Amino acid sequence: MDTQLRRRLDSTLFIIGFFLLWEALCWLFNVSDIVLPKPSQIVVTLVERMPALWPHTLQTLYTTLIGFAFGIIIGIMLGVLVGSSRLAYDVAYPLLIGFATIPKVAVVPIFVLWFGAGTVPAVLTAMIMSIFPIVVNVATGLATTEPELEDVMRALHASKLEILWNVGLPRTMPYFFASLKVAVTLAFVGTVISETVASNRGIGNVMMIASSNFDVPLVFAGLFILAVMGVALYAVFSLLESHITGWAHRKDDLAMG
Numbered sequence: 001m002d003t004q005l006r007r008r009l010d011s012t013l014f015i016i017g018f019f020l021l022w023e024a025l026c027w028l029f030n031v032s033d034i035v036l037p038k039p040s041q042i043v044v045t046l047v048e049r050m051p052a053l054w055p056h057t058l059q060t061l062y063t064t065l066i067g068f069a070f071g072i073i074i075g076i077m078l079g080v081l082v083g084s085s086r087l088a089y090d091v092a093y094p095l096l097i098g099f100a101t102i103p104k105v106a107v108v109p110i111f112v113l114w115f116g117a118g119t120v121p122a123v124l125t126a127m128i129m130s131i132f133p134i135v136v137n138v139a140t141g142l143a144t145t146e147p148e149l150e151d152v153m154r155a156l157h158a159s160k161l162e163i164l165w166n167v168g169l170p171r172t173m174p175y176f177f178a179s180l181k182v183a184v185t186l187a188f189v190g191t192v193i194s195e196t197v198a199s200n201r202g203i204g205n206v207m208m209i210a211s212s213n214f215d216v217p218l219v220f221a222g223l224f225i226l227a228v229m230g231v232a233l234y235a236v237f238s239l240l241e242s243h244i245t246g247w248a249h250r251k252d253d254l255a256m257g
Helices: 003-028 039-084 086-100 108-115 119-143 147-155 160-198 203-212 216-244
Strands: none
Touching: 003 039, 039 086, 039 119, 039 160, 039 203, 039 216, 086 119, 108 119, 108 160, 119 160, 160 203, 160 216, 203 216
16 A cells, blocks of 8 residues: 555544544543534534534634734745844844734734724734744845855846845745645634634634533534634645745655655
């Protein structure tokens, strides 16, 4: 059997076994639904309530993608600036680290004061959650570019912009796609945080209302939806990474490939 196919089969069997064990333990110890619902109950909840959950799912996905897109644009610009300039690194990097350490749930009320409750605070929260890993990885990619390649370009009388475009940015691609896989999961976190605090739509809002009503199966159904969307987008970026930066992988059996 092909090694890659064997790995995928093993991982699938492990995931199925995890949910079967979860189901069996809930039955064995007679765990209350309020404490931990069975996977079968979560599936039933998803099937029965999907017509009502679907608009909220689309809202969360839309908000996350918009915020993530803005995060990519700003993250690339800041990463190029920080990675290309020592002065920008010394000035901007400490500010970025300080801002990244601020709990984003504390920032949401400020966005609500500025823009009101709704989609805008969720977009902004998703954006700021996804910026930092992109900036760090793009800057690292530029900083680790081989000096020999830049020297060759300078010998050919290339400008700084041409060196950046033809050498620097291509060398950052493995770092960039690695950051995207992290940033997209953080973007979902930012969206849900904002939806639980300052929105009347989205999966985060559904989960907050469900928890206040002790509807734990619905809370877990929301978690399952978020997990599926996160894994799907992660898989998309992994596929793009394998096609665009395949030259950077020395082995086919890398765990994160």
